[in-house]
Amino acid sequence: MKHLLLTALLLACCTGANAGEERAFRIQTSQMELVLKVGPDGRLYQVYFGNRLADDEDTGLFSWKTNKGNDSTPDRGLEPMGGLGGEDPFEPALAMTHNDGRQDTYLYFKGAEEVSGMPAVLGQKDGQYGPDMQGLPADNNVKETVITLEDRLYPVTAIIHYKAFWKENVIVVWSEFLHKEKKPVTLSRMGCPTLFLKPATYVLTHYHGDWAREGRPETTTLTFGKKILDTRMGSRAAEQCEPFFELTDGRSTLLGTIAWTGNFRLTFEVDNVGGLRIAPAVNPTGSLYQLDRDKLFRTPDFIFTMSEKGADEASRQLHNWARNYQLKDGNGGRMTLLNNWENTGFDFDQERLSRLMHEASDLGVDMFLLDDGWFGNEFPRNDDHAGLGDWQENRQKLPEGIPGLLDAAKEAGVKFGIWIEPEMVNPRSKLFEKHPDWALHYPDREVKYHRNQLVLDLSNPDVQDHVFGIVDRIMQVAGTKSGAKGVAFFKWDCNAMITSPYSSYLKDRQCNLYIDHVRGLYRVLDRIKAKYPQLPMMLCSGGGGRCDYKALEYFTEFWPSDNTDPFERLYIQWSFSKFFPVKSMAAHVTNWNRHASMKFRVDVASMCKLGFDISLADMPAADHEFCKRAVENYARMKPVILDGDLYRLVSPYETPHMAVCYVAKDRQKAVLFAYDLHPRTGDPRPKVQLQGLDPDTEYTVTETNLRSKDDRPKPQTYTGRYLTQVGLDILSAGEGRSRVFEITAR
Numbered sequence: 001m002k003h004l005l006l007t008a009l010l011l012a013c014c015t016g017a018n019a020g021e022e023r024a025f026r027i028q029t030s031q032m033e034l035v036l037k038v039g040p041d042g043r044l045y046q047v048y049f050g051n052r053l054a055d056d057e058d059t060g061l062f063s064w065k066t067n068k069g070n071d072s073t074p075d076r077g078l079e080p081m082g083g084l085g086g087e088d089p090f091e092p093a094l095a096m097t098h099n100d101g102r103q104d105t106y107l108y109f110k111g112a113e114e115v116s117g118m119p120a121v122l123g124q125k126d127g128q129y130g131p132d133m134q135g136l137p138a139d140n141n142v143k144e145t146v147i148t149l150e151d152r153l154y155p156v157t158a159i160i161h162y163k164a165f166w167k168e169n170v171i172v173v174w175s176e177f178l179h180k181e182k183k184p185v186t187l188s189r190m191g192c193p194t195l196f197l198k199p200a201t202y203v204l205t206h207y208h209g210d211w212a213r214e215g216r217p218e219t220t221t222l223t224f225g226k227k228i229l230d231t232r233m234g235s236r237a238a239e240q241c242e243p244f245f246e247l248t249d250g251r252s253t254l255l256g257t258i259a260w261t262g263n264f265r266l267t268f269e270v271d272n273v274g275g276l277r278i279a280p281a282v283n284p285t286g287s288l289y290q291l292d293r294d295k296l297f298r299t300p301d302f303i304f305t306m307s308e309k310g311a312d313e314a315s316r317q318l319h320n321w322a323r324n325y326q327l328k329d330g331n332g333g334r335m336t337l338l339n340n341w342e343n344t345g346f347d348f349d350q351e352r353l354s355r356l357m358h359e360a361s362d363l364g365v366d367m368f369l370l371d372d373g374w375f376g377n378e379f380p381r382n383d384d385h386a387g388l389g390d391w392q393e394n395r396q397k398l399p400e401g402i403p404g405l406l407d408a409a410k411e412a413g414v415k416f417g418i419w420i421e422p423e424m425v426n427p428r429s430k431l432f433e434k435h436p437d438w439a440l441h442y443p444d445r446e447v448k449y450h451r452n453q454l455v456l457d458l459s460n461p462d463v464q465d466h467v468f469g470i471v472d473r474i475m476q477v478a479g480t481k482s483g484a485k486g487v488a489f490f491k492w493d494c495n496a497m498i499t500s501p502y503s504s505y506l507k508d509r510q511c512n513l514y515i516d517h518v519r520g521l522y523r524v525l526d527r528i529k530a531k532y533p534q535l536p537m538m539l540c541s542g543g544g545g546r547c548d549y550k551a552l553e554y555f556t557e558f559w560p561s562d563n564t565d566p567f568e569r570l571y572i573q574w575s576f577s578k579f580f581p582v583k584s585m586a587a588h589v590t591n592w593n594r595h596a597s598m599k600f601r602v603d604v605a606s607m608c609k610l611g612f613d614i615s616l617a618d619m620p621a622a623d624h625e626f627c628k629r630a631v632e633n634y635a636r637m638k639p640v641i642l643d644g645d646l647y648r649l650v651s652p653y654e655t656p657h658m659a660v661c662y663v664a665k666d667r668q669k670a671v672l673f674a675y676d677l678h679p680r681t682g683d684p685r686p687k688v689q690l691q692g693l694d695p696d697t698e699y700t701v702t703e704t705n706l707r708s709k710d711d712r713p714k715p716q717t718y719t720g721r722y723l724t725q726v727g728l729d730i731l732s733a734g735e736g737r738s739r740v741f742e743i744t745a746r
Helices: 003-014 311-326 350-363 401-412 430-434 461-475 510-531 566-576 598-605 621-643 720-725
Strands: 024-028 032-038 044-051 094-097 108-119 138-150 156-165 170-179 185-190 195-197 203-208 216-221 225-230 241-248 253-259 264-270 276-282 289-291 301-307 337-339 367-370 415-420 489-492 537-539 586-589 609-612 645-650 657-663 669-676 698-704 716-719 737-745
Touching: 024 138, 024 156, 044 195, 094 170, 156 311, 170 185, 170 289, 170 311, 185 276, 216 566, 225 241, 241 264, 241 311, 253 264, 253 276, 253 311, 289 510, 301 311, 311 645, 337 350, 350 367, 350 401, 350 621, 367 401, 367 489, 401 415, 415 461, 461 510, 566 598, 566 657, 586 598, 598 609, 598 621, 598 669, 598 737, 609 621, 621 657, 621 669, 621 737, 698 720, 716 720
Parallel strands: 337 367, 337 609, 367 415, 415 489, 489 537, 586 609
Antiparallel strands: 024 032, 032 044, 094 185, 108 138, 138 156, 156 170, 170 301, 185 289, 195 276, 203 216, 203 241, 225 264, 241 253, 253 301, 264 276, 645 657, 657 669, 669 737, 698 716, 698 737
């Protein structure tokens, strides 16, 4: 049964509720609690958010008092789904223009349902395109509260969802809107339920950047008024403004993120009494959405966690939630790889790729990944000006096509992956010649290109079929001589923002484009995931242009940045790893900074999901041998790195050094990375104090990834208490030095 039908069932169950009934709803995790209550006026209010209350707490303590003689207005608590036109002068969660031109919406409590034992594999599906969720095992760690609100004047319904993950201490919220007016209504505010925080001094850290400089933190103290984070770049929305933030009042830290691959808006509004309102929503700029009668509009998810132990503890909670519930194959393995892009660019043929596959095998990685340039015949893909859209193997470069590459990979003993950019088209392509109307562009203005290409119109079902067919045809390729199995991995790129937002398909509903385009992308990805559920894919977008949890429902990993200079990457990885588990972050060893030692480059990439994009044949023999040993070491340490708890020990933003440690869930193993960036003479170098270890356990600490095979590690034994309270003297005054340690309980 589709989620939409589930919603309809819940609505049916709620119709008998008394709209004036004072009811309380407790949204609880192991550490935090959100309390909602129906007021005497029949409207829903948030009356508490903070640390979890006692299980027998009397919600009647959150009482209503008269305010200026009006006994239906509460003196505490605010509406999580406040509508435009009401008495609240601040940012509403919902705004719409009705058929009669009025814009006021007053929402009253209609009914509610609390559901425990939700499906164990969750993706916060959109009811309009989510797959069947029947037959999935129940997970009693999850509880969903669904509250239905209705306007008493207009036939408008809002359904708000609160999904609480008890153990992980994460809450996911979203809204759904529908109506029965005769003509479409226009949505101008499409928000998740607003989250209200008590009056305090709040410090916000958000993240921004651009190509090759992603994840740059910006910290500001919030004062009266609004701080807005938003983007309108289309379906690679996060290129300049990332959709996540950290918020602290000096006692507690809240990490939040909006799960939407399109234009988002995060509004932080300090009101007249110092309270803070967090209002996540679709960015309405260019998106005054026309919603038809009986059609469901679902907002993105807003995901948040809170801790009194700081951002690191909140980060680990978010990581655990992501691995268990959101990231595709979140508890599965990840393949190491060798990519050809930095080695060959567009200049390769089948023979050269075959040699690289043998290099990958000799290196010891799991897979060879073929990047851009393998397709197009009439418009061959020899640079980025042509070929996108024509996904047939280039006969000059690859006379045996993908089957020949699969044979070569099997002979070399590695798996084979391939790069695609299926959402895009070059004007110099057969596809554009045949279907110019499939590309987003104004028909009567000068066409503006981004990276010499245009974005295909994914609001069009025919385009959705085309994009799905690209993956489907590659996965169905046959005719290998050796019986080699099919493609094992996709690198899915998106190198252009929407520069000309006009859809020939949508005609007079151009205001729906940005939203329907992203939903079309999700429909394609849903089809791929349904047909090829075990297929791993990397999410790439000219670097970190896509880094949201909705997209990661379909991808096993993402590419944080094209900037692979190891010094710069440490800052980028530090920022992104606050919100995403490192098993979702691909990091490659390249030649972006040839002055950095090979050991430093490898050690930086090894703190995430390791890959190589470099010419092994051109390496000095000592570097080549070191890389092979490092791959062996990574294979041994990978379970701890990718699935352990991450502890940030030394910040590169506060010192010229960086250190992180991964600790296995049972605390029997750990891996410690330490880096010297650009220290100055005389800078203090304190010992690195570890975290997360059992204080009463003895651990053997052994340095690994040593530069020479003749170096002999000298294991040392310490108690967990010594390692956390005293620490290790492992930082140095040298520039670009790194050390890696394996820590094992005795």
